Amino acid sequence: MSSLLINQPEYSWLKELGLKEDNEGVYNGTWGGKGEVVTSYCPGNNAPIARVKQATLDEYNETVNKAKEAWKIWADIPAPKRGEIVRQIGDALRKKIKLLGHLESLEMGKILVEGVGEVQEYVDICDYAVGLSRIIGGPILPSERPGHALIEQWNPVGLVGIITAFNFPVAVYGWNNALALICGNVCLWKGAPTTSLTSVAVTKIVAQVFEDNKLPGAICSLTCGGADIGNAIAKDERVDLVSFTGSTNVGKQVALKVQERFGRKLLELGGNNAIIVFEDADLSLVTPSVLFAAVGTAGQRCTTARRLFLHESIHDEIVEKLSKAYAQVRIGDPCAPDTLCGPLHTKQAVEMYLSAVEQAKCEGGTVVCGGKVIDRPGNFVEPTIMTGLAHDAAIVHKETFAPILYVIKFKTEEEAFAWNNEVKQGLSSSIFTKDLGRIFRWLGPKGSDCGLVNVNIPTSGAEIGGAFGGEKHTGGGRESGSDSWKHYMRRSTWARGISLQKNSFKTSI
Template sequence: MIIPILVRHLIKHKRSNIDLICRRMASNQSSKYLISNSIYKPFLTDLGLEEENLGVFDGKWFANGQVIDSINPSTNEPIARVRQGSQEDYNRIVESSQNAFQYWSTIPAPKRGDIVRQIGDELRSNIQSLGKLISIEMGKILPEGVGEVQEFIDICDYAVGLSRMYEGKILPSERPGHVLMEQWNPLGIIGIITAFNFPCAVFGWNQAIALACGNVTLWKGAPTTPLTSIATTKIVERVLKRNNLPGGLSSLICGGSDIGISISKDKRIPLVSFTGSTNVGKQVALTVHERFGKTILELGGNNAIIIMDDADLTLAIPAVFFAAVGTAGQRCTTARRLIVQEGIYDEVLTGLGRAYKQIESRIGEPFEKNILYGPLHTKQAVDLYEKTIEQIKKSNGHIYYGGEVYKERKGNFVQPTIVTELKHDSPIVHQETFAPILYVLKCKTFEEAVQWNNEVNQGLSSSIFTNNPEYLFKWIGPNGSDCGIVNVNIPTSGAEIGGAFGGEKHTGGGRESGSDSWKQYMRRSTCTINYSKQLPLAQGIQFA
């Protein structure tokens, strides 16, 4: 058909117009997706991605739901499209997961650990490509995207060791000829629902530990980061195939809230790990607990940093800057409140303002050099930022720095913002806004600062900057911070994988990653074994 069209144009137009006609025809046939762009195509295709990708995996890739675009928040251009899963697809992968668990749970734990080791090695081989994908799909700067993959690798290393170390106890029995012991066994299918801000690492926290403990995983990532979910699963798939393991060990379904509801209601899934907002997490918890299932909840955080007048400000100000501005304020551990003792308030505010001004020249797309600050994830997040700024002004707050949207940019860029002159208990200060807005508050005493830290609903992360041992030990003690993460002289964000990660109160109480978080992925049985020829009863009861 193309040749006759060109012939007709040759007859009607001068030959000099042919090139223009061909260019227009080629332009009409070219893809609108970034995956066809020479900048992005190499690493996206290395990850096994195409212009349209199937979003369900249970050993085979398939999908029968609606098709959505994945958007680059730096430019609001589509990266590629994904066909999501349907309810029928969901039921199929649950059955595949059940079958996989029957096999996987019988494999010795150290051998399971070796598979997790291989997953970590496969991630190492793809760390740059996957990190780049995370950066363009979520919006975080490239070092943070690569760092997120590194976090998955680190937890794989941790889980390998765990596979040879998790243990029950042998306890003294009061009855002769008896042994009292604890036995830990896997739960089954672990439902993992993750958020957009860490589209790879949070899944890794859960999967590495869950697999080492003998479980299988069923993952629903955020609807706005489906390509990261697919690419990460393809990396895991390579390891499963090399070892002739069923794909149901690491099932994936891309979808919306309907799939999340199905996971929450499904009695075949004994544990649901949910990361997201407090409001949605509450609904997940109610639904899962109604069927007496278990949850790990990683919800919101209205995190505070306290700076006492004896603090080293050369540490404190850069730490606040990183905690408040990093990932454009979209970490659950982002610092949203800064509580400063009155004697150094002006000095801290001035120093922080200088740091914020320096970032103006370092805002941009993830792949640009020397970038520290990227976009918000969606246009809806920009709208929320603008509404919050309006509410701050109506509440008589002062915009000390920022407060504007970068409307000249194609992406979802907003100014990092410092707010002063609001009371510590103002409703807007107590409201978590997932944006780079920092409320600076002036306190008089250590006791007042701790009270303000604890008065919000959430209890995820907290930090104090001080060189006073009395403040330090009170801060980490029973009457100090009520958060799950209690830091001294470091930011609220940037947790290591070796410790348990999670928070208290409306943050949900769940714990993931290191320490003894593995216990949440297993069921504990207390076993009493009688190897005698008598039947003594506990507490000396006689029943004869």
């Protein structure tokens, strides 16, 4: 029997998603893939799942050309009609939500409830976009010229290149895809190479909706690939907007390449997120919130809590409670329903985890719990709490994609707020307090400098109705709710004179 998991009886459900041993990783109305063959592995046991044939640069160019042609059709369809197609995409995803969630657990490594929940985010943003398709537009503004109207017109940018990361291989594409579509754009997706099966499975579902409606499949194209495809998207003047989600280092390279051609970009990059707990906090909220934020997805969310600032009067008490809670976390097979923490995504991530723990020790840190690799198949590590580090220690200012939490004492509100803001990233942040004045200072201009500013809840768990994104080295982009749709459109202001004479408009009945 083949060593691939897809050929083993317990994984036969993968075929219900249209997957097979060798999968084509290019879609532009037809399926293809003549490039490198990449094997996808399960982080829970490092066993091979199946293979994906990636795009060549020639196939990429062909796909872009087909997408641009498809845009000519899609842009002419009224926005509410485009919204109807997006509604159908959401319904199609609903029918496969458990299967897709299971695939995420198998291929990415997040626990089952998180995998299903992530697919639900794509469904939710489709629902949101359907309503939005009937209200997007600009205002009629007062003109200083008599008898004139000043109007703001919004039009689609054209082709949106969407580059997504391994840790949210469905939701981030969904946030971009649903809004881009109702705005009148076409999409070209390049997912992370290590989650290519998820990209293929999602694209098959979306493609069927367009086929059923007799619309070009290239409206939602796919080019699986590595850095060569990502580089091509960044440099390609035919790509009107590049939406990139990933590390700050790679995001900077993408931004520079897009800027060289004066292109548009939307960046969602790293986050070195902090939780601040004051002495007046409701301590019953703190332990579960910190645990969820620091250990969820094995510390591989961009919104993961990596720094915990505790008022000196409650430091020891909270650390003790957290240590007991960490000891009860069930670590194991991400596909098992009772697992709370799955593996890291790759072997390289395990090495980075070990390196960070050792560096923290060298800088004065003490391991309170965790700190070791778990001796079992897969990429499992112990969720780790470390104390004794300075707020400005080099390792504390470094984002490590792993479940490592640095706990630091503080004395005053001023220093806690300053320490929250002193890192280069500015994605998510949270305080725990009952002081209403402090809450408003936290939300104000001298408070948190992050894009997500929470009170008495974790740093993770953003809702689709609000704009998601961060400041500084997080990139400044906004996705999902609020007015994020404006990223996917271009704005024109136009004026015209209107006759004020009576009977200037002749009508007939």
